[in-house]
Amino acid sequence: MPEFTAAELFRVATEARAQGRRMDAEQTYRELAARFPASPEANVAHAVMGRLLLDLSRPAEALVELDAALASPDTSLREDALANRALAFDALGDLPSARTAWARLLTEFPNSIHGKRARERLEALPAP
Amino acid sequence: MTALRSPVVVKVLVASLWCCSSFAWAQARSVAVLREVRPDASPALEASLREMLGRLDVNLDASAGDGGVPALAVIDVDFSSGQIVVDSPSRAVTIRRALPAAEAGDVVTETAATLIAASIDVLLHTDPPRAPFRVAPAEAPKVEAPPPRPLSAVGLDLGVGLGARLLGGSAFVDFGGSVHALLSVPLGSQLPGVLAAVTFQPGFDLTGEMVSLRGSLLSARLFVQLELLRGQLGRLEAGAGGGLDRFAFTPLQREGELLRPTGERVALAPIVSGLLTWRLPVGESVHLFTTLMVDGDLRAAPPMPRAGQAGPPDQNDPRPWTVRPMLQIGVSFAPLRARE
Numbered sequence: 001m002p003e004f005t006a007a008e009l010f011r012v013a014t015e016a017r018a019q020g021r022r023m024d025a026e027q028t029y030r031e032l033a034a035r036f037p038a039s040p041e042a043n044v045a046h047a048v049m050g051r052l053l054l055d056l057s058r059p060a061e062a063l064v065e066l067d068a069a070l071a072s073p074d075t076s077l078r079e080d081a082l083a084n085r086a087l088a089f090d091a092l093g094d095l096p097s098a099r100t101a102w103a104r105l106l107t108e109f110p111n112s113i114h115g116k117r118a119r120e121r122l123e124a125l126p127a128p
Numbered sequence: 129m130t131a132l133r134s135p136v137v138v139k140v141l142v143a144s145l146w147c148c149s150s151f152a153w154a155q156a157r158s159v160a161v162l163r164e165v166r167p168d169a170s171p172a173l174e175a176s177l178r179e180m181l182g183r184l185d186v187n188l189d190a191s192a193g194d195g196g197v198p199a200l201a202v203i204d205v206d207f208s209s210g211q212i213v214v215d216s217p218s219r220a221v222t223i224r225r226a227l228p229a230a231e232a233g234d235v236v237t238e239t240a241a242t243l244i245a246a247s248i249d250v251l252l253h254t255d256p257p258r259a260p261f262r263v264a265p266a267e268a269p270k271v272e273a274p275p276p277r278p279l280s281a282v283g284l285d286l287g288v289g290l291g292a293r294l295l296g297g298s299a300f301v302d303f304g305g306s307v308h309a310l311l312s313v314p315l316g317s318q319l320p321g322v323l324a325a326v327t328f329q330p331g332f333d334l335t336g337e338m339v340s341l342r343g344s345l346l347s348a349r350l351f352v353q354l355e356l357l358r359g360q361l362g363r364l365e366a367g368a369g370g371g372l373d374r375f376a377f378t379p380l381q382r383e384g385e386l387l388r389p390t391g392e393r394v395a396l397a398p399i400v401s402g403l404l405t406w407r408l409p410v411g412e413s414v415h416l417f418t419t420l421m422v423d424g425d426l427r428a429a430p431p432m433p434r435a436g437q438a439g440p441p442d443q444n445d446p447r448p449w450t451v452r453p454m455l456q457i458g459v460s461f462a463p464l465r466a467r468e
Contacts, residue, residue: 010234014234015175040235044239047242048238051180076227076228113246114246117250
């Protein structure tokens, strides 16, 4: 079996997702993250898969991927990963964690494009 | 025009076709327009973004035009400068995102798609969807039915038809056409009328042992007719009248294997006639009709002079039948309606 580079695995996963083959995409993203955890491709893969799993109503698995994306030094998708993480807690019904996550987003990105939504959620969520 | 012939059995097929229309209703979804990608168009970005936006119930329009559809967002991507602009004119919101400078290739393309999708998600959730942002099916202009044409004191119905006639002797079916005009006057519950009709057979052959007759036939008729039945499936009419048949023919004398034509001749035959017509409405003033007409030749033995021979006609000479049936189908139009 040929050895794929991170870029090649990333391309295969991206094409699978774009074509709607989500199971193939997920499997390849995971392989990429396992074999090349420090690669720029792995960081984007975590963020993309986090949102994909959130949209597929799998918020717990989404949280794992989003946390992995946030652990990366690459910050290009950090703002959106933080917002998706808060949404994942909302979806799980973990309201304290959701509140903490929305607050963290506003702390790190005070002018976030997700700011209005974050503030609305903070007003709606019960205070600790 | 050549006469068509078939065995005695006359088969008339009337086929009706109903067309069904169906409408495909597209689900109303928001639309994001990918207006410009610099320095070069990126099919990979388009494909990736299309899938991401699809999860948000947003269609991606990559035709790089406004398309005349109110868009949720218009997207410009410049990979050279690392700038992404997601503009929502209808919401007076412009979101600017920055791409990482250090990245390249698929990573930056996927990053761009993710940033754009997140921006679209913000547009969807920051403000509740408003009517202009949903692409609704265009409302078809109302087409008002034209007012029914006023009824007149008399009705006029004009029609054309095709018919098959059994002319005689050799029992061939001769096909032809017809035109008619029906003038009717409402009288109580009845709609009596006068029907004038002209039918023609462009060609016929009457074959005998020694002589054959080849020619054409023109018939003129005048009928008085009444309605027998009226219902949702149309009306049944019966009529009685008469007219003339004009035979123009050439006798062909058989000489061995050859048929030698002689001069063309004309014969007129006085006719009494009866008919039954079924009219099926297919529009406000349009009918399909089927008519069975039976002619009676008033000459006891229709004379068809024998070619090249003097004297009375021989029993073996070909002649048209004294009673000649005809079946017609056609369409008629009523420029004047006496009533429905």
